[in-house]
Amino acid sequence: MFHQITTSLPNQTTSLFTRHEPSNISPILLSPHSRLRIRKLLSGSPRNRSSIAGKISPAVVMAEAVVVFDFDRTIIDGDSDRWVVTQMGLTQLFEELRPTLSWNSLMDRMMLELHSQGKTPSDIAECLHKAPIHPRIVAAIKSAHTLGCDLRIISDANQFFIEKILEHHDLLGCFSQIDTNRTVIDEEKRLRIFPYHDLSSPHDCNLCPLNMCKGLVIDQIRAIAAESGRRRFIYLGDGSGDYCPTLRLSKGDHVMPRKNYPLSKRICSNQTLIKAEIHEWSNGEELEKILLHLINTRTTEEITIDNGNHLGR
Numbered sequence: 001m002f003h004q005i006t007t008s009l010p011n012q013t014t015s016l017f018t019r020h021e022p023s024n025i026s027p028i029l030l031s032p033h034s035r036l037r038i039r040k041l042l043s044g045s046p047r048n049r050s051s052i053a054g055k056i057s058p059a060v061v062m063a064e065a066v067v068v069f070d071f072d073r074t075i076i077d078g079d080s081d082r083w084v085v086t087q088m089g090l091t092q093l094f095e096e097l098r099p100t101l102s103w104n105s106l107m108d109r110m111m112l113e114l115h116s117q118g119k120t121p122s123d124i125a126e127c128l129h130k131a132p133i134h135p136r137i138v139a140a141i142k143s144a145h146t147l148g149c150d151l152r153i154i155s156d157a158n159q160f161f162i163e164k165i166l167e168h169h170d171l172l173g174c175f176s177q178i179d180t181n182r183t184v185i186d187e188e189k190r191l192r193i194f195p196y197h198d199l200s201s202p203h204d205c206n207l208c209p210l211n212m213c214k215g216l217v218i219d220q221i222r223a224i225a226a227e228s229g230r231r232r233f234i235y236l237g238d239g240s241g242d243y244c245p246t247l248r249l250s251k252g253d254h255v256m257p258r259k260n261y262p263l264s265k266r267i268c269s270n271q272t273l274i275k276a277e278i279h280e281w282s283n284g285e286e287l288e289k290i291l292l293h294l295i296n297t298r299t300t301e302e303i304t305i306d307n308g309n310h311l312g313r
Contacts, residue, residue, distance in 0.1 A: 064230040065295055067144055068218065068245070070237035071155035071162055071180070073258065075141070077132040080161040081107055087127050088114060104181055104211050107158070108193040115190040124191060125164040134284025138169050140291050145174035147295055150230060152177045152221060154214045156241055158193050159183040179217045207244040215244035222248070234294055235276070236287070237263050249276035254294050256281055 072079045081103075085094045090110050097106055114124065145151055151174050155162060160183035166172040182194045195211035197203055205213040222233065233249055235242070238258035243266045246255045253276040257264040260282075267274055279294070281287045 065149045065232050065234055066152065066221065066225050066230050067149045067234045067291070067295070068152045068154055068221065068236070069141075070239065070242050071153055071157050073238040073261065074236050075133065075137060075153070076165060077134060080128065080131060080157045080165065083131045084124060084127055084161070085110060087130070088119065088124070090114070102211070103156075103209070104193055104195045111191040111193060115188070120189060121160070121185055121191045124160070128161055128164040129168040131165055133165070133169060134287075136284035136288040138171065140284075140288035141171055141174050143288075143292055144295055149295060150225065151175045153180065154217050154221075154245065155180045156196075156209070156212050156214075156239075157181065160191055160193075177221075181211060205244060207247075208241060212241070213244060214241055215248050218245040218248055233276075234291065236281075236291070239263055240266060243267070246276065247273060249274070251275045253277070254279060256287070256290060256294075258282065 069075055072081075085091055090113060093113060094106065094110060097109060101109060111124075141151065153162065153175055155178070158181040159178070162178060162180055163172060166175070179196065181196045184192050184194070186192055197210065197212055199210055202210050203213045203216055205215060208214060218233075218235070225231075225233075231252070233253040234256065235245060235249060235253070236256040237246070238261040240262040242257070242263045246257075246263065246267065249255055255267070255274065255276045256279045257267055259280040264280055267278060271278070279290050281290055
């Protein structure tokens with residue numbers, strides 16, 4: 001069932017090759033885990049605090065919410081891989097190699113090509129800084145973080161691209177965890193990209209590419225969140241890879257598919273498979289309005305539980 005939010009707010013492919021990490025990678029840069037964990041706090045940034053001043057009272061927020069974002073075409077308006085390929089003049093080589101390589105291997109090959117041309121990771125970061133992102137999405141993320149939500153990213157992009165874009169917009173500290181394809185800068189200063197899952201022990205999900213099953217990731221997040229008392233999930237995404245985690249959401253959760261994108265079309269094909277409430281969005285203004293409304297809307301069950309806990313003290 002689709003829900004239309006009308007409340008207004010002030011200011012309103014399968015991998016073809018098994019690849020191994022090169023032995024010449026700096027051990028300082030290579031994490032022993034594929035999951036990128038970020039534990040920075042946003043409180044030290046006056047700009048972040050002022051950006052949401054006076055908008056919503058934290059006293060009424062549903063602080064137990066876990067908000068999970070896809071990255072490409074959700075946080076940023078386009079695809080970060082294609083942005084770098086296009087802006088750094090790699091389109092012809094990319095299209096020539098695309099039929100022969102999995103996506104992760106293809107992007108890793110593009111990074112090696114840039115290195116051969118004398119381009120550095122700093123040059124790639126500078127390109128990423130120009131990737132379009134809607135200002136209301138930036139504001140929505142900062143507001144949700146300040147209101148106490150646990151913000152996370154599950155993305156089939158990669159660590160370096162996501163980090164550099166979020167840093168540029170002062171958003172990296174808003175997220176408690178980012179699950180994505182791993183990156184390292186090796187001893188020759190080459191940016192390398194590796195799959196999230198170990199391809200030597202593939203998952204068995206037939207909905208997702210071998211390099212990443214977002215459904216498995218969200219199951220792990222849900223298990224951890226339950227231990228800390230966070231009950232409700234809000235999932236935002238656009239692509240076919242976001243369908244698997246959407247199927248794992250429960251009654252009382254919310255999914256926000258981008259309208260007319262693959263996730264929305266897949267949901268519309270059989271809504272009976274979706275337990276979460278569905279809220280479509282098309283642009284940054286709609287994402288902000290719907291997301292902040294959901295964060296500040298508490299179910300009768302949640303209020304009853306909180307009242308019971310209060311009376312029991």
